[in-house]
Every structure is written in C-alpha cells, then in structure tokens.
Amino acid sequence: MHQVYDWNTRVLSLTAKNKISYHLHIRKDIVIVNGVSASGKTMLCHLIEDAKKDKNPVMLNDVSNIIVLNSDNLPLLTGYDRKLIIIDEAHLILTKEDIDFVNCSTNLRFLIFDRVPIGLNTTPNAKADMVCENGVFQLNYRYNVKGW
Numbered sequence: 001m002h003q004v005y006d007w008n009t010r011v012l013s014l015t016a017k018n019k020i021s022y023h024l025h026i027r028k029d030i031v032i033v034n035g036v037s038a039s040g041k042t043m044l045c046h047l048i049e050d051a052k053k054d055k056n057p058v059m060l061n062d063v064s065n066i067i068v069l070n071s072d073n074l075p076l077l078t079g080y081d082r083k084l085i086i087i088d089e090a091h092l093i094l095t096k097e098d099i100d101f102v103n104c105s106t107n108l109r110f111l112i113f114d115r116v117p118i119g120l121n122t123t124p125n126a127k128a129d130m131v132c133e134n135g136v137f138q139l140n141y142r143y144n145v146k147g148w
Helices: 041-052 074-079 096-104
Strands: 011-015 021-025 030-034 066-069 083-088 108-113 127-133 136-141
Touching: 041 066, 041 083, 041 108, 074 096, 096 108
Parallel strands: 021 136, 030 108, 030 127, 066 083, 083 108
Antiparallel strands: 011 021, 127 136
C-alpha cells in the first residue's frame, strides 16, 4: 500500500474507484488553492475522508498522513506532526489563533482551499488553481518567480 501523499517528493497522487485522479505537487509548506466551483477541491476532501472511514474509494492507498481539517478535529491541529493538512473553505473554520499557528508551523504542510484572503504568510508562488487536464486534477501555480 503506498501513501497518497509522499512527504519527500511533495506529491499527492490518487485514483479513486470511479477513475477520478489527482496528481498535485505541493510546492510550498502552505499552498492556497483557488478554483471555480466544481473544480475538484471539495471532492478531494470527501475522497480522503471516505478512505479514512474505510469506505475504500481509494484502492490500495494509505491516507494516514493526510488530515482533512474541519470543525470537529480543529482542536487537534496543534497535535499533528508531519502531516498534510487540507482545509476546505478555511475562512469558515480557522480562527486568528489557528492562522497564526499555520503561519509558524514547521512540521506540517497545508493545502488550503479558499477564495477569501485570511492572513496567511505566503508568497505569490504558493497560490494555485485546481484544474482538470486530461482527466487528472492538478495544481496550476499562478507564479514562478525566483526568490519568492
């Protein structure tokens, strides 16, 4: 069983039973993802949550190093280590203290789905759009400026 998110290569790669595929390169420790409605952001969260509940939509893949953060598990945020934290609609979930924690975290990576600026310390190189190309959801980074 391989891990859906590889900490060393920074790649999240999975294919669900229904042939939905994701291949996301997590360029920075905090990546803010935009995308039009129905661009696959929330669907990724649901696939991972279902896999954690043993509904097995992701065949032979290990999602144990990914946390989909929501209001139920938000109090546990400071207790995670070496995890990819995915937050959908972050402006509805995160408090100022949570945002400060995210900004200072050195042992976690964050994939944040939101269209509202919430005060995260990121460079423009960390802003991406979720796109589907040839049937595979990917991150299309908006900028690639050296030094950012």
